[in-house]
Amino acid sequence: MSLTGHLAASLHDRGLGGDQASAARALRAVHRAMAELRRGTPVLIRGGDHTLIIAAAETVSARGLSELGLAGIGPAVLLLAPVRAAAVLQRPVPQDAPGTEAGAVALRLPPALLDPAVLRSLADPTAERLLPAEPERVGAPALASAAIALAKLARLLPALVAAPAAEAASGRLDLLSVEAGHIAAYPDTAAGTLTRVAEARVPLEDAPEARLVAFRAADGGIEHLAILVGQPEQALAEGSVPLARIHSECFTGDLLGSLRCDCGPQLRGAIKRMAEDPSGGVLLYLAQEGRGIGLVNKLRAYALQDQGLDTLDANRALGYGADERNFWVAAEMLRAVGIGRVRLLTNNPDKLAGLAACGIGVEGREAHQFAANGVNDAYLQTKARRFGHLLT
Structure with a gap:
C-alpha cells in the first residue's frame, strides 16, 4: 500500500x-x-x-x-x-x-x-x-x-x-x-500519546525569534521537536496561514554538512524562509532518520549506493520500503501547538496527501528546491524519477 x-x-x-x-x-x-x-x-x-x-x-x-x-x-x-x-x-x-x-x-x-x-x-x-x-x-x-x-x-x-x-x-x-x-x-498509538515536555526560546542564526518545543510519547522513546519561527499561532488566529515543513532528522546532512543529500540546505533554508514570511512558520524536526530506517541502516544504504544501487533500491536491499515514516507524529505536533492549517514547504506529494489524511488543512504547497552540488546529483534525480518529488 x-x-x-x-x-x-x-x-x-x-x-x-x-x-x-x-x-x-x-x-x-x-x-x-x-x-x-x-x-x-x-x-x-x-x-x-x-x-x-x-x-x-x-x-x-x-x-x-x-x-x-x-x-x-x-x-x-x-x-x-x-x-x-x-x-x-x-x-x-x-x-x-x-x-x-x-x-x-x-x-x-x-x-x-x-x-x-x-x-x-x-x-x-x-x-x-x-x-x-x-x-x-x-x-x-x-x-x-x-x-x-x-x-x-x-x-x-x-x-x-x-x-x-x-x-x-x-x-x-x-x-x-x-x-x-x-x-x-x-x-499511531505512540503519536496519539505525544506530550509537550519542554519548551524554550532559542534564537537562531537565520531566525532570531524562534522557540523549540520538545514532544515525547508515552513509551519514553526519542523526542521530536517543533521549531516555531515568528508567531505562527497568532498569524493563524488573524486569518493568515503559516508555513510548515516536515523535516526528518539527518545527522550526516544537518550536522555534518554531508554532500550526499540536500537535507542541510533544506533545513536551514526552511528556517530562513519562515523568518522572512509575515506569517512565520513551524518546522517539525522528527526523529525518523533515513525516511524512518535509522542512522545505522542509512549508513548501510550508503555503502550499497557506493556499489551502484540508487536510494530506493538500497533501502529495499536492506529490507525496508521506499518510505517508512509515519506522519501522524507531525499532525499531532501541529495540533498541539495550535496549528491546524498550513502552507507546506515540500517537494514531496506524499507529504501533502499524508498530512491532509491526518486531518491537517493543507492550503497549498510551497516549492522547496535546492541546486545539486556535484555529489548529490544522482540522489536528486532519483527523488524526482522514483519517489515522485516535484523538482522540475
Whole structure:
C-alpha cells in the first residue's frame, strides 16, 4: 500500500484501543520488546492461538539461539521482508507465492548457519553472501509479519530467526512477550500519546525569534521537536496561514554538512524562509532518520549506493520500503501547538496527501528546491524519477 493509502487507512482505523493507561501499557510492552531484540535476546509474539519466538539475526547471541531452540517447536527459519528476500533470491517475490505471509518470506536455515556471526552476515547485504545460491523457501509461520514490523520499529535489519513456540516458553525461560496487535498499532498509538515536555526560546542564526518545543510519547522513546519561527499561532488566529515543513532528522546532512543529500540546505533554508514570511512558520524536526530506517541502516544504504544501487533500491536491499515514516507524529505536533492549517514547504506529494489524511488543512504547497552540488546529483534525480518529488 502507498504511504497515502496507509495514512488514509490509519485515519479510518486509528484509536488507542481503550483508555490511556492501557495504551501506555501496550506501548511499554512493544518498547521493551524492541530493546530485547536490540540486545540479542529472543522475544515471544502472541496473536490468536499462535505464539512465535523470534530473535534479530544481526544481534542474536549464542545464548539467545539456545533459548530459541529450547522454546521453538520445529526447525528455525530465517524471516525476511519481501523486498530483502527479492534481493537475496535475485528475483521478485510475489506476495501470494507459497511460503509467503503478508509482509514476510521464510527461508530454511541449514544447521551450519545457526551461528551468531553467520546470522549477522545473512542479515546484512553489505556483508559476505553466505546463503546457498538457491535458498529453500518454506511456509512462513503465523505472526511472521508482526516479527518483521517489530524489527523495523527497533531500527534493526528486518531479518529474524523464528520458530513457532511452546506456550509455556515465556515462563520457563523468562522471555518477554508482546501482542501482535500492539506491534501493528504502535506507530499511531505512540503519536496519539505525544506530550509537550519542554519548551524554550532559542534564537537562531537565520531566525532570531524562534522557540523549540520538545514532544515525547508515552513509551519514553526519542523526542521530536517543533521549531516555531515568528508567531505562527497568532498569524493563524488573524486569518493568515503559516508555513510548515516536515523535516526528518539527518545527522550526516544537518550536522555534518554531508554532500550526499540536500537535507542541510533544506533545513536551514526552511528556517530562513519562515523568518522572512509575515506569517512565520513551524518546522517539525522528527526523529525518523533515513525516511524512518535509522542512522545505522542509512549508513548501510550508503555503502550499497557506493556499489551502484540508487536510494530506493538500497533501502529495499536492506529490507525496508521506499518510505517508512509515519506522519501522524507531525499532525499531532501541529495540533498541539495550535496549528491546524498550513502552507507546506515540500517537494514531496506524499507529504501533502499524508498530512491532509491526518486531518491537517493543507492550503497549498510551497516549492522547496535546492541546486545539486556535484555529489548529490544522482540522489536528486532519483527523488524526482522514483519517489515522485516535484523538482522540475
